[in-house]
Amino acid sequence: xxxxxxxxxxxxxxxxxxxxxxxxxxxxxxxxxxxxxxxxxxxxxxxxxxxxxxxxxxxxxxxxxxxxxxxxxxxxxxxxxxxxxxxxxxxxxxxxxxxxxxxxxxxxxxxxxxxxxxxxxxxxxxxxxxxxxxxxxxxxxxxxxxxxxxxxxxxxxxxxxxxxxxxxxxxxxxxxxxxxxxxxxxxxxxxxxxxxxxxxxxxxxxxxxxxxxxxxxxxxxxxxxxxxxxxxxxxxxxxxxxxxxxxxxxxxxxxxxxxxxxxxxxxxxxxxxxxxxxxxxxxxxxxxxxxxxxxxxxxxxxxxxxxxxxxxxxxxxxxxxxxxxxxxxxxxxxxxxxxxxxxxxxxxxxxxxxxxxxxxxxxxxxxxxxxxxxxxxxxxxxxxxxxxxxxxxxxxxxxxxxxxxxxxxxxxxxxxxxxxxxxxxxxxxxxxxxxx
Amino acid sequence: xxxxxxxxxxxxxxxxxxxxxxxxxxxxxxxxxxxxxxxxxxxxxxxxxxxxxxxxxxxxxxxxxxxxxxxxxxxxxxxxxxxxxxxxxxxxxxxxxxxxxxxxxxxxxxxxxxxxxxxxxxxxxxxxxxxxxxxxxxxxxxxxxxxxxxxxxxxxxxxxxxxxxxxxxxxxxxxxxxxxxxxxxxxxxxxxxxxxxxxxxxxxxxxxxxxxxxxxxxxxxxxxxxxxxxxxxxxxxxxxxxxxxxxxxxxxxxxxxxxxxxxxxxxxxxxxxxxxxxxxxxxxxxxxxxxxxxxxxxxxxxxxxxxxxxxxxxxxx
Numbered sequence: 029x030x031x032x033x034x035x036x037x038x039x040x041x042x043x044x045x046x047x048x049x050x051x052x053x054x055x056x057x058x059x060x061x062x063x064x065x066x067x068x069x070x071x072x073x074x075x076x077x078x079x080x081x082x083x084x085x086x087x088x089x090x091x092x093x094x095x096x097x098x099x100x101x102x103x104x105x106x107x108x109x110x111x112x113x114x115x116x117x118x119x120x121x122x123x124x125x126x127x128x129x130x131x132x133x134x135x136x137x138x139x140x141x142x143x144x145x146x147x148x149x150x151x152x153x154x155x156x157x158x159x160x161x162x163x164x165x166x167x168x169x170x171x172x173x174x175x176x177x178x179x180x181x182x183x184x185x186x187x188x189x190x191x192x193x194x195x196x197x198x199x200x201x202x203x204x205x206x207x208x209x210x211x212x213x214x215x216x217x218x219x220x221x222x223x224x225x226x227x228x229x230x231x232x233x234x235x236x237x238x239x240x241x242x243x244x245x246x247x248x249x250x251x252x253x254x255x256x257x258x259x260x261x262x263x264x265x266x267x268x269x270x271x272x273x274x275x276x277x278x279x280x281x282x283x284x285x286x287x288x289x290x291x292x293x294x295x296x297x298x299x300x301x302x303x304x305x306x307x308x309x310x311x312x313x314x315x316x317x318x319x320x321x322x323x324x325x326x327x328x329x330x331x332x333x334x335x336x337x338x339x340x341x342x343x344x345x346x347x348x349x350x351x352x353x354x355x356x357x358x359x360x361x362x363x364x365x366x367x368x369x370x371x372x373x374x375x376x377x378x379x380x381x382x383x384x385x386x387x388x389x390x391x392x393x394x395x396x397x398x399x400x401x402x403x404x405x406x407x408x409x410x411x412x413x414x415x416x417x418x419x420x421x422x423x424x425x426x427x428x429x430x431x432x433x434x435x436x437x438x439x440x441x442x443x444x445x446x447x448x449x450x451x452x453x454x455x456x457x458x459x460x461x462x463x464x
Numbered sequence: 465x466x467x468x469x470x471x472x473x474x475x476x477x478x479x480x481x482x483x484x485x486x487x488x489x490x491x492x493x494x495x496x497x498x499x500x501x502x503x504x505x506x507x508x509x510x511x512x513x514x515x516x517x518x519x520x521x522x523x524x525x526x527x528x529x530x531x532x533x534x535x536x537x538x539x540x541x542x543x544x545x546x547x548x549x550x551x552x553x554x555x556x557x558x559x560x561x562x563x564x565x566x567x568x569x570x571x572x573x574x575x576x577x578x579x580x581x582x583x584x585x586x587x588x589x590x591x592x593x594x595x596x597x598x599x600x601x602x603x604x605x606x607x608x609x610x611x612x613x614x615x616x617x618x619x620x621x622x623x624x625x626x627x628x629x630x631x632x633x634x635x636x637x638x639x640x641x642x643x644x645x646x647x648x649x650x651x652x653x654x655x656x657x658x659x660x661x662x663x664x665x666x667x668x669x670x671x672x673x674x675x676x677x678x679x680x681x682x683x684x685x686x687x688x689x690x691x692x693x694x695x696x697x698x699x700x701x702x703x704x705x706x707x708x709x710x711x712x713x714x715x716x717x718x719x720x721x722x723x724x725x726x727x728x729x730x731x732x733x734x735x736x737x738x739x740x741x742x743x744x745x746x747x748x749x750x751x752x753x754x755x756x757x758x759x760x761x762x763x764x765x766x767x768x769x770x771x772x773x774x775x776x777x778x779x780x781x
Binding site for chain 1 (some may be wrong): 527615637638639727728729
């Protein structure tokens with residue numbers, strides 16, 4: 029009796045094990061066969077709920093479901109830190125998404141493409157015609173060469189939105205002090221002088237975040253050439269941080285602190301605190317990314333505000349947005365390509381535009397709101413004149429931290445020479461490691 | 465004859481061996497209970513530490529193949545001024561998280577035990593002890609963010625209070641000025657850490673022999689003399705424990721720096737654990753980040769060993 033029970037238990041366990049193994053083998057089937065997994069599209073992104081991107085990509089999922097009846101879309105909200113810190117573990121496993129958002133740039137998508145963890149999308153680009161939808165300047169962050177350097181080589185991702193730095197300004201405060209919207213650099217500084225005379229710090233800033241380094245970069249771009257930017261961002265030539273552009277940027281940035289254009293006591297502030305300062309009318313201007321637009325649109329109710337491009341610059345920080353990439357081990361690549369194509373549909377692009385993001389589409393038909401149209405038109409002005417100069421922290425993975433520390437030192441009175449020397453050393457160390 | 469002698473020897477050997485064997489058999493079962501601990505130690509501490517140590521000898525971005533780098537990361541550490549600055553900051557944080565809280569904690573615990581409890585009752589002393597301990601219960605990130613708001617140079621409560629009180633000249637960008645940033649972090653850490661020694665020392669004071677203190681009081685010893693000469697020697701084991709655990713905590717401090725300053729301004733508040741994190745995750749210098757972590761682990765082990773050795777020597781004497 030006892031032995032019989034044991035035998036039954038053994039048979040049951042063996043059956044369960046076989047069933048489990050069978051389940052595992054069908055679930056882990058890579059390559060997009062005709063098993064049940066081919067009816068599931070796994071999508072990951074890390075844009076927060078309520079953002080323009082989440083609203084637009086939900087629309088893309090909805091469109092996808094309509095054209096793919098019977099396919100289940102499994103969406104997971106991740107965080108960028110989560111993805112960055114475990115990308116290799118995730119992408120080397122068989123439990124990968126079919127399509128996921130990932131940061132553009134050499135240190136992120138470039139690195140993954142170099143390690144062979146992403147699918148080369150070049151054939152799909154031709155098939156779906158994505159290269160016709162993305163202007164050449166937006167294609168830069170989608171293509172990576174064999175070293176993982178952006179701007180040439182194969183397509184490893186596709187973005188359906190763009191972003192750039194813009195000047196947010198408080199219309200009420202400009203009107204109160206009878207200051208016109210500046211269109212030249214001289215008018216810009218004259219406007220800031222007027223605010224300073226009125227006891228107001230004109231520019232919101234965050235020394236403990238990306239803001240200060242973006243001010244520095246915009247100043248550098250005012251004197252830089254497209255070749256300088258290509259050398260800096262894509263290692264196409266030597267970079268001298270002691271040249272006229274960087275020297276001008278550091279000395280001007282420091283003089284702006286001294287003149288009171290930027291508060292000296294903003295060294296320890298974060299981007300969130302900077303945004304609050306603009307929203308609470310402490311500062312009439314804030315120079316930051318178009319990613320703030322949707323936030324201001326929903327949170328600022330008590331005054332009118334608008335945007336204008338940094339006056340006088342032919343080059344301006346900006347690029348294509350984050351990319352949708354397809355992991356090498358994705359199970360259903362064909363569905364992933366269809367989903368990416370859906371993110372570029374006019375209704376998704378309109379959703380992006382109407383919620384404060386910048387779509388890659390050049391058309392503004394269907395876009396409501398003068399501010400939204402202004403945001404898009406300003407971007408198109410830059411994109412059509414090859415004016416996108418990417419971001420200052422892209423050249424090396426450690427440059428964000430280096431720039432953050434160095435701009436803080438600059439604000440606290442460190443010499444421009446020592447700051448530029450540190451930038452040069454860090455930059456050269458990384459570029460020499462690329463060559464070795 | 466030969467056979468019987470041999471048999472006798474075997475029997476004798478069995479007789480001799482059997483008690484030892486019985487001891488071994490008797491001792492074996494408790495070893496089984498160590499297996500879960502050993503397995504956990506291996507999985508959670510030994511294996512990750514081994515992997516981290518191996519990674520510290522490589523050049524790796526976190527994806528793709530690792531490249532053996534030998535001692536290159538350690539050589540870089542020796543010449544890295546930011547690393548040495550972070551070590552120096554850690555030494556200062558030992559003062560903020562171990563030495564100052566231990567001294568203040570002893571005084572506060574003695575005051576609560578000797579004065580507050582006797583004059584106002586045990587309940588009041590317990591409530592005050594709980595209030596002092598409260599920061600220890602708060603999640604570090606939450607507490608750090610709130611302190612960040614309080615210390616915000618432009619809109620923070622501290623500078624606002626100073627301005628409202630007519631002391632605007634004292635308002636300062638405490639976290640943004642490299643001269644004051646680390647001192648400010650240290651002050652916050654004293655606030656955070658104080659409750660821990662207070663609770664430990666109050667428990668220790670409960671077990672201290674009151675007759676000794678009473679005898680000393682009759683002999684005319686002051687409160688300070690009784691504390692220093694009678695009480696402190698009795699609670700020395702607890703003082704060692706507090707100093708050891710707080711020192712180790714100060715060498716590992718991360719969350720406060722992460723949420724309050726990001727190691728800045730510049731590198732004014734950089735600490736090894738945050739520097740390791742930055743190198744590992746944001747700078748993608750995984751080998752270098754691992755080398756920093758390995759060096760810190762070795763330092764923490766050495767510090768712990770010194771404390772334990774000192775404690776044992778003290779107990780033996």
